[in-house]
Amino acid sequence: MSTQALFATRASRMKASEIRELLKLLDQPGIISFAGGIPDPALFPKEEFAQAFQTAMTADHSDRALQYSVSEGYGPLREWLVDHMRGNGIDCGAENILITSGSQQALDYLGKLYLSPGDTALVGWPTYLGAINAFDAYEPRFDRLHLNGNQGAAEYAAAAGEGRVKFAYLSPDFANPTGETVDLRAREGLLDLADALDIAVIEDGAYQALRYEGDAIPPILALEQKRKGSIEACRTIYCGSFSKTLSPGLRVGWIVAAQPVIQQLVLIKQAADLHSPTLNQMATEQVARTCFDSHIPMLRRTYGARRNAMLQALEDHMPDGVEWTRPEGGMFIWLTLPEGADGAALLARSLETVKLAFVPGRAFFPDGSGANTVRLSFSNSDEATIREGIARLGQVLKTQIG
Ligand SMILES: Cc1ncc(COP(=O)(O)O)c(C=O)c1O
Numbered sequence: 001m002s003t004q005a006l007f008a009t010r011a012s013r014m015k016a017s018e019i020r021e022l023l024k025l026l027d028q029p030g031i032i033s034f035a036g037g038i039p040d041p042a043l044f045p046k047e048e049f050a051q052a053f054q055t056a057m058t059a060d061h062s063d064r065a066l067q068y069s070v071s072e073g074y075g076p077l078r079e080w081l082v083d084h085m086r087g088n089g090i091d092c093g094a095e096n097i098l099i100t101s102g103s104q105q106a107l108d109y110l111g112k113l114y115l116s117p118g119d120t121a122l123v124g125w126p127t128y129l130g131a132i133n134a135f136d137a138y139e140p141r142f143d144r145l146h147l148n149g150n151q152g153a154a155e156y157a158a159a160a161g162e163g164r165v166k167f168a169y170l171s172p173d174f175a176n177p178t179g180e181t182v183d184l185r186a187r188e189g190l191l192d193l194a195d196a197l198d199i200a201v202i203e204d205g206a207y208q209a210l211r212y213e214g215d216a217i218p219p220i221l222a223l224e225q226k227r228k229g230s231i232e233a234c235r236t237i238y239c240g241s242f243s244k245t246l247s248p249g250l251r252v253g254w255i256v257a258a259q260p261v262i263q264q265l266v267l268i269k270q271a272a273d274l275h276s277p278t279l280n281q282m283a284t285e286q287v288a289r290t291c292f293d294s295h296i297p298m299l300r301r302t303y304g305a306r307r308n309a310m311l312q313a314l315e316d317h318m319p320d321g322v323e324w325t326r327p328e329g330g331m332f333i334w335l336t337l338p339e340g341a342d343g344a345a346l347l348a349r350s351l352e353t354v355k356l357a358f359v360p361g362r363a364f365f366p367d368g369s370g371a372n373t374v375r376l377s378f379s380n381s382d383e384a385t386i387r388e389g390i391a392r393l394g395q396v397l398k399t400q401i402g
Pocket of ligand 1: 037101102103104105128130171175176204206240241242243248252253
């Protein structure tokens with residue numbers, strides 16, 4: 001019997017991420033990469049973390065920092081998050097918060113909690129690839145979430161067939177991969193749909209703090225709480241992360257939800273990894289408490305200038321027929337090439353001829369459509385590099401489609 005024949009059926013659905021495979025190629029000299037959606041390491045609050053880790057390892061704290069801990073997460077960090085979420089219009093207590101190892105773990109746990117094989121997850125078309133992969137292990141079907149109100153609850157339910165619709169997943173602020181924001185009306189419409197279908201809403205707030213223009217729109221969980229009074233009556237589950245603001249390497253994220261959801265997720269966490277690393281949570285709490293509020297404006301200025309540079313360079317260099325999004329925040333701009341163009345072929349040619357990397361958009365579509373799309377990230381390159389990279393992209397595009 002072959003090794004693979006022993007694997008569970010879910011294993012056959014797991015595939016290597018196109019993005020991670022690609023990142024392996026990027027160490028060559030002269031490459032400009034708009035591929036990975038990662039923060040610029042020059043912007044990490046390094047001194048603050050050095051200090052925080054040192055404090056956590058002093059005699060007063062090190063027994064706790066190095067010991068097993070509770071699955072819910074480090075108390076003072078959860079308390080900081082209670083205040084932080086209040087600043088975003090969400091009124092919750094520490095009992096509504098679970099600390100996770102990044103928001104990626106939150107997505108895995110939520111897939112585990114909600115999805116039986118054959119159930120339906122409603123997602124954007126395109127949507128965050130890591131969410132597709134996390135949910136896919138639980139063998140669901142994916143259906144397209146329409147945020148324009150054009151599809152009613154009955155149609156979603158009918159399409160779900162034998163299984164049922166369990167949740168809608170979306171990243172309403174500056175989504176990965178499109179950079180787009182869901183407006184207030186569409187957020188309210190989604191809550192109506194969720195009530196009609198009696199499903200959960202998974203709100204991924206990974207990029208929420210990184211807004212460069214325009215007014216903040218309340219999180220979906222805040223809007224639902226306004227309707228229903230208490231977080232305990234809410235079906236929305238908010239996933240947060242320090243990865244895009246403080247550090248992705250420490251793997252600290254969180255979930256905010258009604259207590260029955262958190263209590264069940266705690267059981268899942270106990271079975272999976274007991275708890276997220278205490279030392280990282282303690283350091284994150286200290287850095288968040290002392291510098292989160294001053295760090296964010298700096299990130300907004302820096303990334304905002306990079307977004308502006310990329311938008312201007314696209315105006316200057318893109319041939320006719322290429323369209324792109326104008327995100328108000330986050331890390332991504334999404335390109336749509338003329339029908340029939342292929343983002344993957346473009347990448348191969350671009351790496352070969354002008355040493356430019358980006359991510360072909362198809363991987364972000366659960367049905368493998370979207371061949372003529374491309375994701376560009378502006379977060380990890382300075383403005384001069386962005387201008388040079390987009391000029392290179394213009395060069396290859398003109399030979400491919402011009
Ligand atoms: C939309 C979105 N959600 C979640 C994540 C996972 O981030 P982390 O696990 O580092 O919090 C990412 C990472 O790129 C993302 O883009």
